[in-house]
Every structure is written in C-alpha cells, then in structure tokens.
Amino acid sequence: MDFIFIEELRVQASVGIYPREKAAPQMVELNLTFGVPDAAAEHDDIADTIDYAVVIERIRAELAARHFNLIETLGEFVVNLLFDEFGAPWVKIRIAKIGVMKGVRRVGVFIQRGREGNTLPETAG
Numbered sequence: 001m002d003f004i005f006i007e008e009l010r011v012q013a014s015v016g017i018y019p020r021e022k023a024a025p026q027m028v029e030l031n032l033t034f035g036v037p038d039a040a041a042e043h044d045d046i047a048d049t050i051d052y053a054v055v056i057e058r059i060r061a062e063l064a065a066r067h068f069n070l071i072e073t074l075g076e077f078v079v080n081l082l083f084d085e086f087g088a089p090w091v092k093i094r095i096a097k098i099g100v101m102k103g104v105r106r107v108g109v110f111i112q113r114g115r116e117g118n119t120l121p122e123t124a125g
C-alpha cells in the first residue's frame with residue numbers, strides 16, 4: 001500500500017459546544033494520511049488512485065454544510081467520507097482547533113483506522 005498525505009489543510013467548519021461556536025464557523029487544521037493502491041504508480045494513471053485534489057474539495061464542501069458539536073464527531077465524519085466515498089483502505093487523521101483556548105495553540109483529535117480489518121503497516125505511523 002502507498003500513502004498520500006495532506007498537511008496543514010485549513011478548512012472553515014462549524015464545530016463546538018458553545019453558542020459562539022454554533023453561531024459562526026471557525027478555522028480547523030487537518031493533517032491526513034490515507035492508503036492508496038500500489039497500482040497507481042505501476043500504471044501512472046489518476047484513475048487507479050484517490051485524487052487528493054478531489055478529497056480536499058469534498059472535505060471543504062461537506063464541512064461547510066453541517067455543524068458538529070464535538071471535534072471527535074467531525075473526525076469520524078471525515079474518516080467515513082474517505083472510506084465510503086473514496087474507498088481508502090486505511091486512514092490517519094489529526095484535526096485541530098487553532099487558538100480556541102487561552103494558552104493553547106492547538107487542541108483536537110487524532111484517529112487512525114483501517115476499513116474492513118485493514119491494519120496499520122509499520123512504516124505508515
């Protein structure tokens with residue numbers, strides 16, 4: 001399995017338990033790694049892989065369309081988007097709110113999961 005990574009993707013999202021967080025979207029930062037088939041490199045064809053430009057577009061569109069109370073729920077939503085819509089076999093994601101609490105630069109959630117029993121290869125951590 002090969003892996004695509006997307007680093008420091010900044011997206012507007014409505015997330016949080018407080019009225020001010022429900023009233024307006026805030027910037028969240030995503031770091032993502034997901035598995036793709038080795039066949040892409042063999043055939044040099046975008047049709048054999050997951051197009052990361054489309055992934056970024058879909059995450060932006062989906063997060064703009066809904067509210068999440070918890071950052072955990074937002075994380076699970078993105079993981080399931082990668083599994084269900086893109087067929088990714090394995091996903092690692094880190095999502096952070098930036099400067100949302102005094103004295104804390106970033107706070108968020110980290111999820112690492114395989115679809116249908118796919119386990120983490122040693123080299124992917």
Ligand SMILES: Nc1nc2c(c(=O)[nH]1)N=C([C@H](O)[C@@H](O)CO)CN2
Nearest residue numbers: 015016017018069070071072100101
């Ligand atoms: N485990 C969690 N704890 C908290 C969350 C969360 O999403 N998961 N969220 C908040 C507030 O929305 C946060 O943004 C406070 O500044 C508090 N705790």
